[in-house]
Amino acid sequence: MIDKDRMPASVAIIMDGNGRWAAKRKLPRVMGHNAGMNALVEIVRHSSNIGIRHLTVYAFSTENWKRSSEEINGIFSLLVKFVDSKLEELDREHVRVRILGDYRKLPEKSVGRLERMMERTENNTGLQFNICLNYGARDEIRRAAAEIADLASRGEIRGEDVTEELLAAHLYTGKEAVPDPALLIRTSGEMRLSNFLLWQAAYSEMVFTDVLWPDFTPRELERCIEEYQHRDRRFGGR
Ligand code: IPE
Ligand code: IPE
Ligand code: MG
Numbered sequence: 001m002i003d004k005d006r007m008p009a010s011v012a013i014i015m016d017g018n019g020r021w022a023a024k025r026k027l028p029r030v031m032g033h034n035a036g037m038n039a040l041v042e043i044v045r046h047s048s049n050i051g052i053r054h055l056t057v058y059a060f061s062t063e064n065w066k067r068s069s070e071e072i073n074g075i076f077s078l079l080v081k082f083v084d085s086k087l088e089e090l091d092r093e094h095v096r097v098r099i100l101g102d103y104r105k106l107p108e109k110s111v112g113r114l115e116r117m118m119e120r121t122e123n124n125t126g127l128q129f130n131i132c133l134n135y136g137a138r139d140e141i142r143r144a145a146a147e148i149a150d151l152a153s154r155g156e157i158r159g160e161d162v163t164e165e166l167l168a169a170h171l172y173t174g175k176e177a178v179p180d181p182a183l184l185i186r187t188s189g190e191m192r193l194s195n196f197l198l199w200q201a202a203y204s205e206m207v208f209t210d211v212l213w214p215d216f217t218p219r220e221l222e223r224c225i226e227e228y229q230h231r232d233r234r235f236g237g238r
Contacts, residue, residue, distance in 0.1 A: 002222050008225065011182070012184045014190075015036060015057055016213055020212055030074030036214045039214050039217070043216065055127060056100070058196050059132055062134060076107050079106075083114065087116070091120055094126030095128075095129050096121045096125070097131065100131070136195045140199075182204065182228070183207065185209065187209055
């Protein structure tokens, strides 16, 4: 059983394994992404119910452009379908959706839906659901450095003013007030970060599960939280 008094306030998930899920069933990869989207809907609902405050999911990385245009366009069409079919419910459940990453590089139609979803849920006070799209942690840190360099060149700050807090405030997560994830989950058995939240995950507890993302259920999320609750978080102390 999970301890409701010791919930991780901020949870991040690398939703991996959609392609392998489809391959196992001899289906096209896009069908795996479609199944993954259905799994995500259940996880958002459950996260909201069990009192997680921030759910941050990795949906499309800056490296995922290397995939076939068929797969990429399939993913972006699913985003449109997601907004068209789920925005009402998300709003009703008081979910606030934010997009992290350079999402404006996506096709116009997807960008329009994403902006509609953010505007519509802007003032909601329930779960903050952060979707990372065209997100890469190195790109995020590079952008923060560039913004800070501009401040310095205008004479607004000096090197000594560049604190960890200042840098963090210039990350996508800082702008959207997302706390560092207490728990970071990756599905599908891969044990790497793949350019996700490199700065923010400095002290995250990581849980890796072999379950492929489309098979990830609310029960499996609770199992990951249980594992997190058994960890001893020391933050370098003793
Ligand atoms: C994760 O599933 C979703 C995205 C990266 C968009 P994958 O598509 O990476 O699935 P596998 O790793 O090939 O099984
Ligand atoms: C990470 O998964 C990106 C997302 C889940 C969106 P990948 O499948 O792209 O990562 P690698 O290539 O296995 O490292
Ligand atoms: Mg993968």
